[in-house]
Amino acid sequence: MTNSVPELADAKVIFIIGSNTTENHPIAAKWIMRAREKGAKIIVADPRWIQMSDLAEIAVQQRLGSDVALINGLMHIILKEGWQDQAYIDARCENFEALKAKVEEYPPDKVAQITGIPAETLRQMAEIYAKNKPASIVYCMGITQHTTGVDNVKSLANLAMITGNVGVASGGVNPLRGQNNVQGACDMGGLPNVFTGYQPVADEAANKKFSEAWGKPLPNKPGLTILEMFNGIDEGKIKALYVVGENPMVTDPDLHHVEAALSKLECFIVQDVFLTQTAKLAHIVLPGTSFAEKDGTFSNTERRVLPVRQAIKPVGESRPDWQITADLSTRVGYPMQYDSPEEIFEEIKKLTPSYAGMSYKRLEEKGLQWPCPTADHPGTVFLHKDRFSRGQGMLHAIDYKPPAEEPDADYPMFLTTGRAFVHYHSGTMTRVSPTLHREMETGYVEISPTDARNLGIKNGERIKVSSRRGEIQIKAKISRKVNRGVVFIPFHFAEAAANMLTNPAYDPTAKIPEYKACAVKVEKLAA
Amino acid sequence: MDFRTVNTTCSYCGCGCGILLEVLDEEVIGSLPVKTHPVSEGSLCIKGWNIHEFIGSDQRLKRPLLRKNGELQPVSWEEAMTAAAAGLKNVVEKYGPDAVAVLASAKVTNEENYLIQKFTRAAIGTNNVDHCARL
Ligand code: SF4
Numbered sequence: 284m285t286n287s288v289p290e291l292a293d294a295k296v297i298f299i300i301g302s303n304t305t306e307n308h309p310i311a312a313k314w315i316m317r318a319r320e321k322g323a324k325i326i327v328a329d330p331r332w333i334q335m336s337d338l339a340e341i342a343v344q345q346r347l348g349s350d351v352a353l354i355n356g357l358m359h360i361i362l363k364e365g366w367q368d369q370a371y372i373d374a375r376c377e378n379f380e381a382l383k384a385k386v387e388e389y390p391p392d393k394v395a396q397i398t399g400i401p402a403e404t405l406r407q408m409a410e411i412y413a414k415n416k417p418a419s420i421v422y423c424m425g426i427t428q429h430t431t432g433v434d435n436v437k438s439l440a441n442l443a444m445i446t447g448n449v450g451v452a453s454g455g456v457n458p459l460r461g462q463n464n465v466q467g468a469c470d471m472g473g474l475p476n477v478f479t480g481y482q483p484v485a486d487e488a489a490n491k492k493f494s495e496a497w498g499k500p501l502p503n504k505p506g507l508t509i510l511e512m513f514n515g516i517d518e519g520k521i522k523a524l525y526v527v528g529e530n531p532m533v534t535d536p537d538l539h540h541v542e543a544a545l546s547k548l549e550c551f552i553v554q555d556v557f558l559t560q561t562a563k564l565a566h567i568v569l570p571g572t573s574f575a576e577k578d579g580t581f582s583n584t585e586r587r588v589l590p591v592r593q594a595i596k597p598v599g600e601s602r603p604d605w606q607i608t609a610d611l612s613t614r615v616g617y618p619m620q621y622d623s624p625e626e627i628f629e630e631i632k633k634l635t636p637s638y639a640g641m642s643y644k645r646l647e648e649k650g651l652q653w654p655c656p657t658a659d660h661p662g663t664v665f666l667h668k669d670r671f672s673r674g675q676g677m678l679h680a681i682d683y684k685p686p687a688e689e690p691d692a693d694y695p696m697f698l699t700t701g702r703a704f705v706h707y708h709s710g711t712m713t714r715v716s717p718t719l720h721r722e723m724e725t726g727y728v729e730i731s732p733t734d735a736r737n738l739g740i741k742n743g744e745r746i747k748v749s750s751r752r753g754e755i756q757i758k759a760k761i762s763r764k765v766n767r768g769v770v771f772i773p774f775h776f777a778e779a780a781a782n783m784l785t786n787p788a789y790d791p792t793a794k795i796p797e798y799k800a801c802a803v804k805v806e807k808l809a810a
Numbered sequence: 811m812d813f814r815t816v817n818t819t820c821s822y823c824g825c826g827c828g829i830l831l832e833v834l835d836e837e838v839i840g841s842l843p844v845k846t847h848p849v850s851e852g853s854l855c856i857k858g859w860n861i862h863e864f865i866g867s868d869q870r871l872k873r874p875l876l877r878k879n880g881e882l883q884p885v886s887w888e889e890a891m892t893a894a895a896a897g898l899k900n901v902v903e904k905y906g907p908d909a910v911a912v913l914a915s916a917k918v919t920n921e922e923n924y925l926i927q928k929f930t931r932a933a934i935g936t937n938n939v940d941h942c943a944r945l
Contacts, residue, residue, distance in 0.1 A: 288825065288849050309855035310825040460824030462916035462942070464923070471923035473914030473941045479924065484937050497932045502907070506930075506937030512911040521911045521938070523901035525894075527926055528915030529942045550897030558871055558882075567894045568882060570871035571918070573864070574821040575831055575838050579919030581819050583826025583849065591919055594816035594831040594838055598865075599872025600887065604922040608929050614895035615902075617933035619925065627921040649848045650826075717863060 285455035286419065286665040287585040287652065292317040293453040296415035298326045300350065300439070301425020301799075305334040307702050308423070308459045311584070315421070324411050328353060329425060330699055330799075331729075331771055332764045341408055344766050347697045347800040348429055348686035349398040354438040355683065356394030357409045358386040358445060366413035368447030376444050377675040385680035397683060399766075413446050417454035424701070427458070428798040430687045432790040437679045444676050450667035460584040467582035470638070470653070471631070475506035480635040496634055499617070510789055510796065516544040523550035525611075527604060528571065530559040539753055539783065554607055570601040577603035579624045580646065582653075586663070588641060589650040686800040687788035690768065694750060694802035696734070697769045700781040701799075726781070729762040729771040730805065740807060748772070750803045753783035770805060774798070811835060817844060821917065822857040825849055829858055838862040898934070907935035914941040 291297060291314040304312040312335070319325055319338060327335050327342040328350075336342035345353050361367055362383060372379050391402035398405075412418055420443055426435045439456050440449070448454035460466050472478045482489035485503050494501045507515055509531070515521035517540070524545070531541055545551060545564050553565040562568045574581075576598065579591045597603065605627060609619035621627050625643050632639050637653040640660040645651060651662040667676075690697055728748055730740065740746055742761045747754055748770065757772065765771050772781040786801040815830040820841075828847030832840035841862045845852040874890030875882040901909050912934070914926040923941075930939040 308823055308825055310827050310850050310853055310858075313853055460916075463821045463823055463826065464918065464920070465824060465916040465941075467920040468914050468916045468918075468923045468941045471914075471920050472927040473923045473939060475937050475940050478927070478931075484931075493931075497928060499932045499935075501931050502935060502937050504937065506908075506939060507911060509913065509940040509942065512913075512938065512940065515911065520909065522905050522909040523898055524911050524913070525898070526913040527922070528917040529913045531913070531942065550894075550901050552894050552897070556871060557867075557869055558875075562871075562875075563882070565875075565882075566877045566897065567890055568871065568875035569890060569894070570874060573870075574818070574919070575816075575862075575865045577919070579921045581821065581826055582920060583819075584824035585826075585849070587826060587849070588920070589819040589826050589828075590817075591821075592816050592818040594818065594833050595836050595865075598870050600874070601870070601872060602887070604918050605925050608922065608925045610891055611894055611898075612925075612929045612933040614891055615898055615933050617929070619929070619933075621925075624919065624921040627924060631920070631924050649846075 284457040284459075284585045285449060285667060286453065286457055287587075288314055290453045290665065291315050291419055291421070291457075292321070294318050294323050294417050294419040296324045296326065296412055296418045298328070298412055298418065298420045299335055299339075300328045300420065300422050301427075301435075302421055302423035302459055303329065303331070303333045303335075303425075303701060304421065304423075304459065308584075311421070311459055324415055326408055326411060328408075330766070330769060340411060341404065343400045343404060343408070345398040345400055347699055347769065348431070349683065350426060350429070350435045351431055351438050351681055352389060352394050352397040352683035353400065354435075354442050355386045355389035355681070356391060356398070356405050357412065358382070358442055359389045359394070360391065360406055360409035361413045361445065362386060364409075364413075366410070367445045371447030372445055375450075375676050376678050378678045378680070379445075381680040382441060382445070382678040385682070389683075412442070416446070416448065417451050418443070418446060418448045419454055420456045421459060422457070423459045425799060427795050429795075429800065430788050430790050430797045431684050432795045433792040434681045434684070438681055441678050441681075444678060449676065450665070452665060455665060458584070463583075464581045466584060466586060467580070467588075470582055470635075475508055478634070479631060480637045493634065510787065513541055513544050516547055519547065522548060524548055525552045525554075526561060526565075527554045527608070528556075530555070530561045540787065554604060556601070569607050570599065571604040571607060572597045572601045576601070577605070577624065579605070580628065585652060587650045587652045588638070588646055590643065590646050687797055688751075688786050688800070688802045690802045694804045695768075696803050696805055698748070698750065698781070698784055698801050698803040699769060699771050699799050700774045700785060701771065702773055702775065725758070726773060726775070727758045727760040728805070729760050729765050731765050731767045731769070732761055732763065733767045734770075734805070735759065735761045738805060738807065740805075745808055747806045747808055748784060748803050749806070750784040750786070750801055752786070755780060755783050756808065770803065815842070820854070820858045820861055822861060827854055827858050829854065829861065831862060838865045902934060908938065910934050910936055911938040914939055916941055
């Protein structure tokens with residue numbers, strides 16, 4: 284996030300798009316509620332009618348995958364009415380003329396047609412967003428999990444910049460991270476193109492610094508992203524896979540393909556706390572520990588590095604993951620010797636300017652938000668205060684592109700996927716928790732009353748949902764949360780796996796698959 | 811009877827709420843909110859309140875497993891780690907380091923992610939490391 288979670292409480296308007304905040308980030312939602320109590324206006328744009336929609340000043344259900352058109356349409360209205368912050372644009376942004384010319388092509392009537400939102404409603408949204416400051420945008424996977432995910436994110440940045448809302452307290456563009464330590468996994472260089480702190484592997488100086496620190500010349504060619512890895516396995520180029528704490532057999536798109544690919548590996552190692560669907564296919568399974576059995580740190584969605592503390596001894600013979608990885612490294616000929624996670628953290632600090640000023644001691648009480656470059660730096664509550672990290676803020680002229688797959692005669696409905704409030708990701712942790720399991724025992728598909736009636740489907744009936752990639756049987760849940768023509772399936776449940784159906788087509792830059800939109804057919808089971 | 815509480819961070823979502831794990835005789839029996847935490851300020855959601863339940867689940871993996879004759883079987887750490895190292899070394903020797911891919915994790919700590927990418931880049935010699943954040 285460019286800003287902090289508690290800052291949301293002081294926003295005057297909060298535009299929530301593609302984030303089911305109350306279910307997936309309940310405590311972030313609490314700060315949004317606080318803002319609302321203090322008079323802030325809430326705008327919600329989500330293909331489903333979510334709980335936040337009930338609390339909003341305006342809530343719209345845009346057509347799946349039409350976000351760029353929607354945001355361009357809002358900017359069109361803002362610029363036509365002169366509601367932009369021209370002084371901010373002139374002082375801090377580049378490429379405004381190109382953006383202006385592009386959004387000129389998105390008048391309300393055209394946008395209404397693409398998004399399904401009436402022109403008058405678009406106007407109200409634009410006015411509320413532009414005229415109340417500071418304005419904060421909150422988004423999640425509903426924005427990123429599209430073939431146009433990067434375009435969607437850039438469009439939101441455009442909207443925030445032309446209204447002067449980036450680099451101000453309680454404003455900004457704020458992605459809520461899906462999993463708990465996504466921020467940390469990225470910060471620590473768990474990505475194919477960067478070392479810690481986003482230092483590029485291809486950058487000569489960065490590569491030299493890390494090569495010297497680690498005592499070995501390091502490759503400077505960026506590696507494969509996760510989807511490229513699975514394609515590589517399928518093509519026989521990748522022969523060994525080491526998976527730590529991930530369960531791609533439930534979370535990846537097009538599961539048939541993933542399973543077929545994994546069976547081709549010569550060496551497949553999985554390290555996890557449970558025997559996941561993925562671990563069941565491995566050659567070697569190494570038992571790691573839960574967060575309660577080790578020390579360390581997590582970085583939350585607002586860049587705050589927080590302490591994780593050991594509460595009990597590792598269960599059974601399980602071992603903390605840092606010990607397993609260090610041992611494996613030593614055994615393949617690159618010795619790693621660490622006595623504690625704190626010792627590893629000290630090494631991270633030396634190599635990572637944004638973490639340099641932190642220490643376990645300083646993190647003890649409330650954590651620290653990066654960048655925190657020196658031992659007396661208080662941490663950074665919001666980013667881009669006086670300037671953007673690259674100098675001027677770049678505005679991008681972006682065209683709307685439809686999803687990679689749209690409903691047609693064979694597969695006439697749109698499927699979108701997401702989470703449910705009691706479960707987490709592939710469900711390996713939450714589904715063994717009796718309290719959470721009781722709340723929601725298995726998967727379901729939400730279908731609108733009209734579609735259910737037309738297909739003769741009753742609430743609770745087992746039905747068939749199929750796509751070009753596979754089919755599943757699943758319980759129908761008739762719900763007004765989805766529009767006619769759209770169905771929704773939560774992806775936590777291996778036995779009714781939404782990802783048997785989803786489309787692996789991905790965003791060309793971010794390589795994020797289009798989980799949020801594909802074409803499906805819904806049918807009654809044969810009698 | 812040995813009872814204590816341990817101040818730590820919830821691992822179920824990116825809010826990073828503060829939790830107090832209640833530990834009774836080496837078992838985590840409950841989870842409580844932390845009033846002084848900057849984000850959660852004494853609140854937790856249903857997942858945070860129940861996070862202790864998965865820690866002690868009887869489905870936890872307690873021993874390393876190795877596939878023998880097509881079946882995963884419990885083995886010692888020594889046997890599992892020897893097999894893992896040999897498997898990786900064999901692939902690197904036969905096909906080169908770029909034939910190895912590693913998935914880091916949005917569920918483990920920063921320190922662990924750091925070691926995983928260091929392992930991939932320095933020990934194996936490839937940049938084929940990613941995680942499931944995109945998913
Ligand atoms: S308590 Fe709930 S909102 Fe807070 S970190 Fe845990 S899962 Fe997220």
